[in-house]
Amino acid sequence: MFATLRSPRNPLLRLFILMTTLWLAACQPMGSGGGNVTAGAAVPVALLVPSGSGETNDELLATSLRQAAQLAISDLNGVKIDLRVYNTGSSPELAASMATKAVDEGAKIILGPVYSGSANAAAVAVASRGVNVLAFSNNTDIAGGNLFVLGPTFPNTANRMASFAVAQGKRRVLVVSEQNLAGQVGAAAIKSAVVRFGGEIVGDVSFPYSQTDVVNAVPQIASRVNGGGVDALFLTSDAGGALPLLAQMLPEQGVDPAVTKFIGLTRWDTPPAAMALPGLQGGWFALPDPSLNERFKQRYFTAYGAAPHPIAGLAYDGIAAIGALVKAGRADALSRDALTQPSGFVGVNGIFRLRPDGTNERGLAVAEIRDGQVKVIDAAPRSFGGPGL
Numbered sequence: 001m002f003a004t005l006r007s008p009r010n011p012l013l014r015l016f017i018l019m020t021t022l023w024l025a026a027c028q029p030m031g032s033g034g035g036n037v038t039a040g041a042a043v044p045v046a047l048l049v050p051s052g053s054g055e056t057n058d059e060l061l062a063t064s065l066r067q068a069a070q071l072a073i074s075d076l077n078g079v080k081i082d083l084r085v086y087n088t089g090s091s092p093e094l095a096a097s098m099a100t101k102a103v104d105e106g107a108k109i110i111l112g113p114v115y116s117g118s119a120n121a122a123a124v125a126v127a128s129r130g131v132n133v134l135a136f137s138n139n140t141d142i143a144g145g146n147l148f149v150l151g152p153t154f155p156n157t158a159n160r161m162a163s164f165a166v167a168q169g170k171r172r173v174l175v176v177s178e179q180n181l182a183g184q185v186g187a188a189a190i191k192s193a194v195v196r197f198g199g200e201i202v203g204d205v206s207f208p209y210s211q212t213d214v215v216n217a218v219p220q221i222a223s224r225v226n227g228g229g230v231d232a233l234f235l236t237s238d239a240g241g242a243l244p245l246l247a248q249m250l251p252e253q254g255v256d257p258a259v260t261k262f263i264g265l266t267r268w269d270t271p272p273a274a275m276a277l278p279g280l281q282g283g284w285f286a287l288p289d290p291s292l293n294e295r296f297k298q299r300y301f302t303a304y305g306a307a308p309h310p311i312a313g314l315a316y317d318g319i320a321a322i323g324a325l326v327k328a329g330r331a332d333a334l335s336r337d338a339l340t341q342p343s344g345f346v347g348v349n350g351i352f353r354l355r356p357d358g359t360n361e362r363g364l365a366v367a368e369i370r371d372g373q374v375k376v377i378d379a380a381p382r383s384f385g386g387p388g389l
Contacts, residue, residue, distance in 0.1 A: 035132060035334030037108060042080035043326055043334075046102035047315065048112035048122060053089040061114065062087070064309035065136070068348075069111065071303055072319035079323040088113050092121035099125045099133070107131065109334045111318040114311070116142045123147035132334060134321070134354075136314045143358025148339065150314045150352075152362060154189040154265060157286050160364045161234070161263055162193035164378055165284070170232040170261050174203045176221055176246065177236040183209075186236035186265045194234070202229055207242070214242045215249070222253035225260050238266035239274035247279030257282050268369060275372045286364040288349030289380040296348035317347030321354075343384060350380045 037043050047069055049062035066085055073081045084107060086098040095118035099110055103126050110126065110133045113119050119135035120142045126133065127146045135142075138151025165173070173194050177187035183206065191201050203224050207217035224230065233255075237243040243264075251257060257279050264285035268274055287293075296316065300308040324345055325333040332338055336356070344353025344361070351363040366378035 035108065035130070035332050035336070035338060037326055037331065037333045039329065039331070042082040043322065044082045044084060044106045044108055045319070045322060046099070046107035046110045046112075047083055047085045048088050048095060048098055048102070048110060048118075049085060050090055050114050050118075051087040052094075053091075055090070058090065061309050061311070064312040065112065065114075065315040067304050068300065068308055068312040068315040069319050071300060072316040072323070076319070076323040076327075079326050081319060081323065083319075088118055088122075090115055090118065092117040095119070096121040096125035098122070102126075103129050103131050109134065109322060111315060112136050119147060119149075132336065132339060134318045134339075136311055140359045145358065146336075148354045148358045148360070150317060150360060151311065152288075152349075153359060154186045155193065156360065156362055157265055157364065158186070158189040158193035159196065160286050160366065161265070161284065162190070162199060163197045164366050165232055165234075165261070165263055166194070166197045166199045170263070171199045172202045172229055172231040173199055173234050173263075174205065174221070174224060174230045174232070175201060175234050175236075176217075177204070177206045178209045178242055179206050180209045183236045190234045190236070190265060209241070211245065214245045218246065218249045218253055221246075222250055222255050225250075225255045226253075230260055232261040232263050234263045234265065236265045238264075239268065239271060243268070243280075244274065244277060247274075247277035247283075251278045255279070269367070269374050275369050275374065280369045281371070283369050284366055284377075285369075287367055287374075289351075289363065289365060290376060292347075293349050313348040317345070317349070317352060320347050321345040351383060353384060 047066060049065050050058040051062035069083055073083060084102065086102055088095040088098050095113050099122035102110060110122060110131060112135060113122055114136045116137040116139035119137045123133040123146050132146045134148050134150055136151055137149045138153050140149060140153050143149045175187050175190050177183040194201055205217060205221050207213040235243065235246060237246060262279055262283035264283060267287060268280055268285040296313055297308060325338050330338055339354050340356050344351050353361050355361060363381040365376045365380040367374045368377045
């Protein structure tokens with residue numbers, strides 16, 4: 001079943017690739033955002049969604065984001081949100097136009113868009129108006145100024161896994177990555193995180209994104225591991241990419257997962273069949289707080305009769321953060337200072353907080369695959385106890 005290398009099936013990884021290819025590198029949003037609200041009044045919030053692009057997946061995503069936001073609004077006690085939905089398609093120009101229109105019509109803050117080029121354009125368009133943008137992108141390159149990214153980022157996951165691995169004695173790490181955009185960004189995040197938490201990068205093996213090149217890379221990886229001095233393999237690939245071949249062939253080349261820990265930068269529990277792969281037994285990966293995430297999925301299904309899109313929870317998180325800040329009674333509830341409060345917020349995937357540089361930190365659990373099943377071995381934190389995870 002895993003004999004061939006396919007295009008990535010992980011929705012978050014596909015979105016990462018789409019978002020980064022749409023990045024408007026020449027534009028950097030500026031401004032800090034005013035974010036003033038009137039006590040007791042409904043807060044106008046603009047939701048920018050990719051409806052109108054002509055793509056079926058974008059329409060489904062737009063619907064799921066809108067419904068998740070509405071579900072979050074229904075959970076707010078005593079806070080009134082006036083949600084206004086604007087369709088941006090996949091066009092940065094239209095996103096900028098809709099962001100400007102939203103602010104002209106009174107929006108105090110913007111949720112979305114999804115794609116990073118559109119998010120960047122929207123933030124630039126309203127930066128001088130004192131309005132912050134909470135985008136659904138996970139591209140940290142566009143973060144900053146009045147633009148915050150809500151999506152799960154590779155640096156955040158790498159930090160969580162590197163800190164855990166080093167604490168468990170897995171200090172000497174060999175990075176294995178694909179030579180595509182996601183692989184390059186992921187590898188850089190891993191290297192930085194491992195060094196940050198006191199580990200050592202003992203090597204880096206990368207390969208072009210094709211089945212032949214993955215197969216050719218396996219002996220090189222195995223030779224490096226079997227030569228000694230490697231405690232763990234930290235892989236950027238997911239189950240829709242090179243991971244199945246690596247997890248199947250490396251043990252056949254003498255790499256013992258019981259000795260050299262396999263660590264993932266992506267989710268390894270989707271599809272479920274991936275968890276039967278030999279190399280992943282005993283492997284570690286990060287995932288959002290399972291209990292909170294499952295509760296959201298069940299509530300969404302009960303409300304709308306369908307499963308939420310994998311990133312729909314980001315819309316819920318955005319509304320939850322806005323609601324918490326408004327409920328606290330600050331006149332500047334949607335300002336940069338308020339949005340970046342160190343205590344953060346609680347969303348459908350657990351705790352999260354926005355950083356002054358526009359990126360985010362999310363509390364993640366560490367899971368291990370045992371006999372083809374997911375076992376949480378280090379629970380997701382329920383609060384932020386310091387300046388960083």
